[in-house]
Amino acid sequence: MRLKPVSLLLALCCLFNQAQAASAPVPYALPDTEVRDIRAQALQRDYQLFVALPDSYREGARRYPVVFVVDADYSFAVVRNLAQRLARHAGMEEVIVVGLSYAKGDGGVYSRRRDYTPTTPRKHDYRSDMPGRQPAFGEAPAYAKFISGEVFPLIASQYRANMGRKIFVxxxxxSLLGLQIMLTEPRTFEHYILGSPSLWYDAGVMFxxxxxxxxSHKDLPASVFFGIGGLERLPAGKKRSRSEEDADMVADLKEFNQKxxxxxxxxxxxxxxxxxxxxxxxxxxxVLTHGLRAYLKSK
Structure with a gap:
């Protein structure tokens, strides 16, 4: 049977679309990784956990230290790949890596400002990256409870995680979130890796x-690795203050550690x-590489 011109054109379009679909590139996926949805009940928000398992995870019954890293939309792949490389080529302990995503439906800036900061700044001119919503701040205490009360139990129940060796990154x-946890419930994590903490925030509220x-305390059971870039200093000629514009982040960190x-x-x-x-x-x-080396064992 001969095809009519219109039918022939449709058949050719169909074949073309099939050929395109067959040759279309597919997204790159990191091996031995999983994504789990989690509802933060008290916060009434949804998040995702990105989980990376070590090379030897399928081989036995041992339990692994767990690295929990925030800002996971950026940091998860970095932490997963560096931790894996250090284990493979530098003899460092293998770890499970858990990335904590931004809240579903929220912009990254909006989500991290709200979830990672300890207070609403007394003075600010921040703008929201979400049209129609004012910027939100100061929910680090509640977000920390979500981590310990809901994320930890999920990871402990689903993976062979050594929950007595938890690392915060x-x-x-x-890092403000890490300091909030360390100065309220320090035993939440056994090791803290805190890079370039924004100690200028809210006029230096963390001081x-x-x-x-x-x-009110004589003890602070915490192992902490602080790291910062040498260029995170105040330019010459400017007067240092507890403001984002005039902060000397290196001097702030050294002062904070001295205290x-x-x-x-x-x-x-x-x-x-x-x-x-x-x-x-x-x-x-x-910061990550040296912070892991400060806590994890080498063969």
Whole structure:
């Protein structure tokens, strides 16, 4: 049977579309990774957990330290790949990596400002990256409870995780969240890797939090690795202040660590590393690598 011109054209279009579909590129997927949806009941928001399993996970029954990293939309692949490379080529312990995503439906800036900051800043001119919604702040205490109360039980029930060896990884605002946890419930994690903490936030509110903690505690059971880029300093000629525009983040971090160690808290161990020639955007992989080495064992 001969096809009519219109029928022939439709048949050719169908074949063309099939050929295109067959040759269309597919998304790249990281091996041995999983994505789990999770509802934050108290927050009434939905998140995702990105989970990466170590090479030897399928081979036995051992349990692994767990690295929990915030800002996962950016950081998860970095942490997963560096942790895997250190285990394969530098003899470091293998780990499970858990990335905590931004809230579903929220912009990344909106989500992290709200979930990672300890307070609503007393003065600010921030604009929202979500049209029709005012910027939100100060929900780090509630978000920390979500991590310990809902994320931890899920990971403990679904994976061979050594929940007695949990590592927190944060950078910038993410490090504010880490400090919020460390200065309220320090035993939430066994090791903290905190890069370039935004200690200028809300006129230096974390300095106040540290002083308040010291006034009522003699111990601070926490292992902490602080890292920052050497270029995160205030330009010459500018006067340092507790504001984002005039912050010297290197000086802030050194001052904060000095205050922490001056109290001689029982159980506290800190290290500070300044990475020359790195800035706020470039320093994270170095902070992560050295922070993992400060806690994980090598063969």
């Amino acid at each position: 944060g950078h910038s605002y993410g 106040d939090r540290e002083q308040a903690y010291a006034s 922490l160690t001056s109290h001689k808290f029982a159980g506290l161990s800190t290290r500070v590393r300044v990475f020359d020639d790195e800035d706020h955007a470039s320093v994270f992989p170095l």
